[in-house]
């Protein structure tokens with residue numbers, strides 16, 4: 001079950017180059033990405049209207065794609081513009097074209113009603129394309145329902161356990177009660193860990209200061225497009241970070257993590273983890289990205305293992321702990337948005 005009227009991250013811009021036809025499934029729809037002659041991106045349904053051959057094994061010709069089975073040609077609006085042997089193509093051969101915007105290094109695809117595709121609604125992910133911050137675009141494929149990944153993002157208590165030796169490294173994280181707020185478009189979580197004695201394991205060896213640390217994760221998960229935007233970092237303890245002061249030694253990050261459903265059981269995960277210190281040090285940026293990749297692999301291992309158990313036994317009977325408050329709120333809001341889009345009355349929690 002998906003929210004369709006939203007911009008979804010479909011591909012990194014660098015994945016679609018030259019004459020390449022990139023096949024990908026988004027929200028259960030097989031689509032193909034390519035670039036027109038002016039360099040702008042186009043996305044079509046990856047299915048020829050004739051005998052359903054994938055267009056992604058066809059050929060790009062200028063602004064069009066030719067199906068390499070019997071040669072029909074489609075333009076970027078999905079209009080069939082050529083049928084071999086006829087001066088005009090036969091009727092009813094057009095295919096679906098998806099509205100596209102390329103912004104913040106990503107190609108965004110509108111998966112719902114094209115009349116509602118407003119480019120101003122593309123989520124603001126500028127930190128991954130900002131010269132004052134350094135990051136590397138990355139991607140992970142998941143064999144899991146997108147909602148399990150969103151659950152994981154809404155509950156950072158898992159950092160203490162899943163990421164014991166990487167992103168976490170502190171028992172305080174699991175014990176912390178975050179501030180949870182509903183926003184216009186989703187849920188914001190604020191977590192502070194003041195006066196921590198140790199730096200997080202993934203920052204060992206790259207510290208900009210020594211001594212106790214004020215650590216934080218402040219983030220919002222937006223329902224439209226499943227976009228997670230986080231301000232996180234570590235500052236010398238007592239230098240005013242919780243009050244908004246960020247001294248020059250503070251190691252600040254702006255993470256962007258986007259979960260695009262592939263289908264009901266698989267997901268795409270696009271991410272960057274931008275840092276604002278020593279940004280011309282490409283080795284540092286690579287080292288941090290490699291360590292974060294290790295951390296995100298830990299999430300993938302846990303969530304895919306969880307998915308296998310759910311596949312076998314279902315979700316009935318799951319327990320509820322205080323750490324679930326954020327994810328429960330997010331799931332309720334997501335469900336209400338999907339119900340509203342589908343024209344149903346939102347289901348009332350605990351009705352009766």
Ligand code: FES
Pocket residue numbers: 048049050051052053067068069070071072
């Ligand atoms: S299947 Fe594409 S032209 Fe026949």
Ligand SMILES: [Fe+2]
Pocket residue numbers: 152158159162163295299
């Ligand atoms: Fe995690």
